[in-house]
Amino acid sequence: MNKQSKWHYPRTDLATAYLQQLEAGLNSIAIFAERRKGKTEFLLEDLTPIAKEKGLRTAYINFWERKSDPVYCVTQGIRRSIETDSPRKWKNEFSLKLGIFQSKTTIDSNKYPEIAGEALDMLLSSKGGGVLLMFDEIQHLASDPSYEELIATLRTFLDTNKKRVRAVFTGSSQDRLNTIFRKQKAAFYRGASLVEFPDMGDDFVDFLLENFHDITKRKLQKTKGYEIFEDYNYSPFLIVDLLQTMMREAIFDLNEGLEYYRDQHDPNEEWQELWESLKQIDQLILREIIIGLLPLYHKESYALISDKLGLDKVTRGMIQSSINRLREQGILNNEGHGQWAFESTAFEGFVLSL
Numbered sequence: 001m002n003k004q005s006k007w008h009y010p011r012t013d014l015a016t017a018y019l020q021q022l023e024a025g026l027n028s029i030a031i032f033a034e035r036r037k038g039k040t041e042f043l044l045e046d047l048t049p050i051a052k053e054k055g056l057r058t059a060y061i062n063f064w065e066r067k068s069d070p071v072y073c074v075t076q077g078i079r080r081s082i083e084t085d086s087p088r089k090w091k092n093e094f095s096l097k098l099g100i101f102q103s104k105t106t107i108d109s110n111k112y113p114e115i116a117g118e119a120l121d122m123l124l125s126s127k128g129g130g131v132l133l134m135f136d137e138i139q140h141l142a143s144d145p146s147y148e149e150l151i152a153t154l155r156t157f158l159d160t161n162k163k164r165v166r167a168v169f170t171g172s173s174q175d176r177l178n179t180i181f182r183k184q185k186a187a188f189y190r191g192a193s194l195v196e197f198p199d200m201g202d203d204f205v206d207f208l209l210e211n212f213h214d215i216t217k218r219k220l221q222k223t224k225g226y227e228i229f230e231d232y233n234y235s236p237f238l239i240v241d242l243l244q245t246m247m248r249e250a251i252f253d254l255n256e257g258l259e260y261y262r263d264q265h266d267p268n269e270e271w272q273e274l275w276e277s278l279k280q281i282d283q284l285i286l287r288e289i290i291i292g293l294l295p296l297y298h299k300e301s302y303a304l305i306s307d308k309l310g311l312d313k314v315t316r317g318m319i320q321s322s323i324n325r326l327r328e329q330g331i332l333n334n335e336g337h338g339q340w341a342f343e344s345t346a347f348e349g350f351v352l353s354l
């Protein structure tokens, strides 16, 4: 057993329940929860094995694998799936179909959404059998209107193969996710049911503390463990990371461990670092224009920037490049109709507090 799975608390019942819903007729479900709540780990460690046990072929696609290229993300996800089942099939068929494309790796595959379609088709073997597609960080597809063609390709695949293909969409975009979900519903998520992703409970903390005991032979205080889990918004990430840090540092008291951990991980410090890495114009656009709700391409905004930065002239192109940089870094999301918003409300809060 590797280190990762030793710390993994199985969520078999939840995975079974979702699969039952999918079997009972739902074609797709959408699971949206806050960051670091365990969605990805759930897909990979719980849902995948159980779906496989039920005879489904599974593919996990993560749109953050390469943020600038969602088509690549699709083909990679499918490659991993097919390679585990039948390595030769992928090599032979896919490279045959797309030989020219593959040899030109520098090509922007975004321009070829049909490649994603071709790759998806390869999941459907002639023998039949169901397929479970898991799309992670799905909100990313809503971050740029140029991904619409890919969305349409994916949609067509799901619609044409309704009988055999089930999909799970997962993502987080803090509290904005719901808006995106509703807005994009017409396109991609059509028919997907939003299902709850429940927080884990005290049994999860018990499991971790037992694990800690197995490894270190030291007992930690359970009630303190529950308290920390609750205080940190039931984030499995925090408590697992805390316990692993305590193990490394040989700290065997939760109060002491938490204090040490907090010293090491000041979230404001991380935001500060990100903030300082930004160009001045990007900072200004975030703080004054996005948060200040000023129109981006407007003389009022141009004047404000030229004034603050001491520039003679501010052009539309300058603002556009800034927005592109912020989008590439996942700081801003395109909400459509020229509206931009922070991807992370935590970072927005930090900027607001400056």
Ligand SMILES: Nc1ncnc2c1ncn2[C@@H]1O[C@H](COP(=O)(O)OP(=O)(O)OP(=O)(O)O)[C@@H](O)[C@H]1O
Pocket: 007, 008, 009, 010, 011, 033, 034, 035, 036, 037, 038, 039, 040, 041, 042, 171, 172, 235, 236, 237, 238, 240, 241
């Ligand atoms: N079932 C679990 N058992 C043990 N630890 C877990 C479990 N689920 C999550 N974790 C811990 O929480 C961390 C974060 O989980 P994960 O990356 O799956 O969250 P996420 O919801 O996908 O976050 P994000 O939205 O940022 O992608 C994991 O790296 C792991 O340490």
Ligand SMILES: [Mg+2]
Pocket: 039, 040, 041, 136
């Ligand atoms: Mg994740």
